Amino acid sequence: MTTQAPLFIAEVSSNHHRDLDRCFEFIKASAEIGCDAVKFQLFKIEQLFAPEILARSEMHRARKQWELPVSFLPDLKRCCDSYGIQFSCTPFYLDAVKELAAYVDFYKVASYELLWDDLLIACAKTGKPVVISAGMANFDEIDHAISVLKSSGCQDITLLHCVSAYPTPKSDCNLAVIGAFRDRYGVKVGWSDHSVSPTVIRRAVNRWQADCVEFHIDLDEQGAEYAAGHCWLPQQMQPVIAECREAELIDGKSDKLLAPSEAPDRDWRADPSDGLRPLKFIRSTFGARK
Numbered sequence: 001m002t003t004q005a006p007l008f009i010a011e012v013s014s015n016h017h018r019d020l021d022r023c024f025e026f027i028k029a030s031a032e033i034g035c036d037a038v039k040f041q042l043f044k045i046e047q048l049f050a051p052e053i054l055a056r057s058e059m060h061r062a063r064k065q066w067e068l069p070v071s072f073l074p075d076l077k078r079c080c081d082s083y084g085i086q087f088s089c090t091p092f093y094l095d096a097v098k099e100l101a102a103y104v105d106f107y108k109v110a111s112y113e114l115l116w117d118d119l120l121i122a123c124a125k126t127g128k129p130v131v132i133s134a135g136m137a138n139f140d141e142i143d144h145a146i147s148v149l150k151s152s153g154c155q156d157i158t159l160l161h162c163v164s165a166y167p168t169p170k171s172d173c174n175l176a177v178i179g180a181f182r183d184r185y186g187v188k189v190g191w192s193d194h195s196v197s198p199t200v201i202r203r204a205v206n207r208w209q210a211d212c213v214e215f216h217i218d219l220d221e222q223g224a225e226y227a228a229g230h231c232w233l234p235q236q237m238q239p240v241i242a243e244c245r246e247a248e249l250i251d252g253k254s255d256k257l258l259a260p261s262e263a264p265d266r267d268w269r270a271d272p273s274d275g276l277r278p279l280k281f282i283r284s285t286f287g288a289r290k
Contacts (some may be wrong), residue, residue, distance in 0.1 A: 001202040001204035005248040006190060006205055007158075008241055009037045009088065009131070009214040011106075015223025015231065016040070023072060024079050027221055031083035033238035035247060038085055039108055039214070040068050040076065043092035044099060066224055070099055088131070097122040104128065106156075108214075111135030111164050111192075114145050124152035131212065132157070135164030135193045139184070146185050158212050159185060162192035167229040173200050178208040188212060194230040198240045205244050213244075 010030035016023045023040070030038040044067060049060050050140045073089075080087035086105040092113065100107070106129035113119050114137050130149055134142050149157055161177040164238070173195060181189040190212030192203040193250050204210040218231040225231055259265065268278040278286070 002272050005244045006210045007037065007212045008035045008158035008244075009039050010035045010217040010237075011214055013041060013223075013231075014063070015218045015225055016068065017222075017224070018065065018067065018069060020072055020075060021171075022219070023076055027076070027079045027083055027085065029234045030054075030217065031085045031217060033234050034241040036086060037105065038080060039088040039090065041090045041092065041110075042068055042070070042073075043090075044097045054133050067276065073100065073103045091119065091123070091258070094118060094122055095127065101126050101128075106131055109133070111137065111162050114141060117148050119146045120145060121152045124149045124154035129151065129156035129158070130154050131160060133162040133214075134181075135159045135192070142181075142185075146187065150254065157185075157187075158188040158190060160190045160192040160212060160214060163194060166194050166225075167196055168194040170195055170197055172198055175200070175204050175208050177258045178204060178210055182209075190214070190277035194231050196230060196232055196236070198236075202243070206247065210228050 010026070010033075012023070012026045013025040016026060027038050033068050045054065045060065048063075053060055057259075062125050068089075069244075077087050087103060088108055089096075089100050090102050090110050091100055091111070094108060097107070097119070107123040109120060109123060109130060111133040114134060120130075120132075131198070132145060132149070134145075137145070146157065146159065147241050159181050161175065161181060163172050163174070173224065175191065178189050178191060182188075188211040190210040191201070191208075191214070193201060193204075193213065193215040201213060201215070204213060215237060216225065216231040217237065218226040218233060221233070223231060267282050271280045272281065273287040
């Protein structure tokens with residue numbers, strides 16, 4: 001068996017400023033630091049928050065400026081393809097599933113939408129892989145969501161343990177849930193990070209064998225969500241990803257094979273007949289000129 005590094009997903013969230021060129025920079029930066037995918041969010045606040053909330057909350061109405069224009073989708077997909085990185089997006093309204101279908105490599109369902117069967121069904125019926133975060137949910141709720149996805153035809157599910165606190169204290173991460181997810185559901189599992197802690201990422205990968213790690217990214221501390229404290233900068237995340245890739249190389253394969261670096265010493269083992277080094281067949285020629 002070969003140990004594989006996890007799929008790393010850079011979550012742009014609402015840090016893009018509705019600027020297409022800035023979106024391109026996120027894709028470029030994500031690819032350059034070693035990510036496998038970049039993810040955006042597709043929402044309209046009128047279909048995200050109840051009207052009573054929007055009527056009373058200027059803060060929630062202001063999130064109109066965080067919406068990703070649907071017109072960006074073809075360009076985002078082309079840019080991802082040019083950098084050899086997967087394009088994903090979280091749909092937050094039902095029509096968004098259709099709007100994304102021609103472009104995304106996989107869907108992501110956010111923790112806040114885990115209870116919404118219609119959204120799960122719509123994503124599953126596309127036949128594309130679905131990644132789902134389980135922040136705030138209990139096992140009964142997750143059981144139901146996974147059942148809905150499977151019964152609706154989704155054959156490629158990744159379930160991410162997540163703590164929906166922004167940022168998440170390390171003491172709340174409870175990474176052992178990743179192992180419980182793997183045992184309980186038999187699907188790919190992972191960690192959606194809000195901790196901005198290299199220790200947490202390393203533990204999720206090295207101890208709990210996360211198949212997928214999602215993290216929030218910002219380019220320059222100017223993103224709309226950076227001040228909350230849950231976003232990584234590229235230069236912070238790059239060495240963590242590199243370390244995980246290196247660990248994959250170090251782990252190698254479980255077959256016991258002769259390593260190229262040890263080959264020169266193979267004949268210098270003790271001969272089983274007398275316990276002396278090297279093996280007898282090279283003793284007579286030792287020191288002879290070539």
